[in-house]
Amino acid sequence: MVKELIINSSPSGVTIALLQDKQLVELNTEQVNNNYAVGDIYMGKIKKIMPGLNAAFVDVGYEKDAFLHYLDLGPQVQSLLKLTKIVKNGSYRDKLLNSFRLEADINKSGKISEILNRNMLLPVQIAKEPISTKGPRLSSDISIAGRFSVLVPFSDVISISKKIKSNTERTRLKKIVESIKPKNFGVIIRTVSEGKGVAELQKDLLDLIDKWEKFSKRLPHTEPSKKILGEMGRTSTILRDILNADFTNIHIQDPSLYEEVRSYVHEISPEMDKIVKHYRGKEPIFEHFGIEKQIKAAFGRTVNLPGGAYLVIEHTEALHVIDVNSGNRTANTENQDQNALMINMEAAKEIARQLRLRDMGGIVVIDFIDMHKPQNRKELFDYLKEQMLLDRAKHTILPPSKFGLVQLTRQRVRPEMNIVTNEKCPACDGTGEIKASIILMDDIENNLNYILNEQNEKHVTLCVHPYIEAYIKKGLFSRQWKWFFKYNKWITVKQSPSYYLTEFHFLNSKEEEIKL
Structure with missing residues (x-):
């Protein structure tokens, strides 16, 4: 599988297109003034305690108060509150947590009113960006993500990605991290750490420790509802999370962004900086690589499939509905169930792509063409799960119901990508009438x-x-x-x-x- 990143820069922000075998599978937009990106850490001020929801509303400077549920406090929230208080008082000088005494974990089934009070200050991390009419969703279980690992303060646990199967490799990675991690910090070892040497893992962890030191340094002086520590830009975050040996090219039109990305790739993976290329063509970069055309074809209400079938995608506030239609595809009258299976599998592949491309989250209901044989329904279900393995967002898929509906939930941390593909008529300017x-x-x-x-x-x-x-x-x-x-x-x-x-x-x- 050939992977490419095409990065287009404009005054309003940066758009990043991920291609697999020349087909557009992900589209990410980084706004110039996105102050509430996932991973940003703010000094939150508790505005309301809601015992009925077991949650609190927190002021982080957004027009609507952010939402913090008890389950998102994290087991060591008492340690975070203690650190915030003593740092604000100026009685704690250690940038790390070597001399810090951890508090006991909170009760998993406790009440938020037992932990937080109105007007209390608490560092919080953006878990979900503002979506629709809702403010950001927060977590006080703070973590700082790097390329190979994630630093978790107030913990001593070393966790290893389940995707690393080899017991020998898991033991090796654990020993390396144990020898270099600071006291009172836990570490999550990411999948891309597999096969990496001590020097690479140590450099990544030292970078994360440096970020924590910046956080500690800024904590005493940060005003309520202001940002303490920002996550990297969307471009760098995507490169950090998905860059691997499968990538063949990263094309960038903007010269300054090209230098920035090339420098970052050289820093995290020196052997791959040659794949970063400066596009110097006269036509816009998205048109040159055929992305503009793919966007127009993929983001409409109706999405056509190569075999003649098509999808109809409808969005509501609560869920997304996808209907699979056979269209003008010629049915095999002797084996209609097999024909339905072929159409459904073609649709399943495109649906998995559409979920990533539009970043659709929440509840998704798919109405596949009815199939009578149980083995065909199981084959479709297994194929859909296989296609969804490429999706980095957390998701759960239920088997087809007796009505032939497949239901799935997909993690949503950012607003859905929505592009209007219909254009206003230039002759009538949308009025339906033109000059004589x-x-x-x-x-x-x-x-x-x-x-x-x-x-x-x-x-x-x-x-x-x-x-x-x-x-x-x-x-x-x-x-x-x-x-x-x-x-x-x-x-x-x-x-x-x-x-x-x-x-x-x-x-x-x-x-x-x-x-x-």
Whole structure:
């Protein structure tokens, strides 16, 4: 499987497209002023305690108070509160936790009112970005993520990714981390650590410790509802989490972003910095790599499948519904169940891609084409689970119900990617009506008169639909010649097949459009 990242930069932010075998599978957008990204740590101020929800609303500077549930406090929240209090008082100078005495873990079935009080200050981490009408979701179980490991303060536990199967490798990694981790810090060893040497793991862990020291240094001076420590940008975060030997190219158009990404890749994986390439083409990078076309094809309400079937995707506040339709696919009348299975498996592959591409989260209900044989339903279920293994978001899939519906839940930590693929009609501007075509030439000549006489443009080019160009140039004494005698200037007329019939634009000598 060939993987590529295409990164497009604009004034509003950065858009990152992940391609697998030239097919778009993920699209991530990093806004310029995204102050509530997953992983950011804020100094929260408790505004309300809600005993009925066993939760609290916390002020982190967002327009709506953030939500903190008791289960998201973390077992060592008492230690975090204690550290915050003594650091604010100036009685704790250690940047790490070597001399810090940990508090007992809280009761898993306790009450939030026993732990938190109104107006209390508590460092919190963004677990979910603001979505729709809801504020951010918080956790006070703070962790700092790196490429190979995750640093967890107020713990001594070393956890290893379940995807690392070899017992020998698990033992090796645990011994390495035990020898270099600081006191009162736990570590989660990530899957990409498999096979890595001591130097790489130590450098990654030292970087995380350095971030904790920055957190400790800023903690006494950070005002309530202000950011203490920010997560890396979305671009670096994606590279940190998914970059591996399967990647062949990372194409970037913006020169400064290219240097930044190349430097970061060299830092985390020096042998791969050659795959970072600066795109210097004239056309936009997404058009050059065919991403713009894939976006338009993939984000509509209806998604066509290669075999003739299609999906209809509907979104509501509470859930997403996906309907699988056979379309004009020719059914095998002798074996309808087998034909339905083929369509359903094709749809399952595209659905797994759509969930990643649109970053759809929450509850998803899929209405596959009915199949009567239990073995076919099991085969479809197993195939869908296999396709979903590529998805990094946590998800749970239930077997098909007796109605033929498959239900799944998918972790949602960011707003769903929603791109409008329908375009406003340029001829009518969305009204359904256009100007009377009989006055088209009057409009052109009025604008031409204004450009030449009022703006004193020396060289003017008129761009129109091919039919209008032919009309302007027709005959021995054409309108083009009439304009020449009237203005004593030759008006170049060019055709553009992409224009609608009554569309026209004027260009100056630099081929720039003249705004009217």
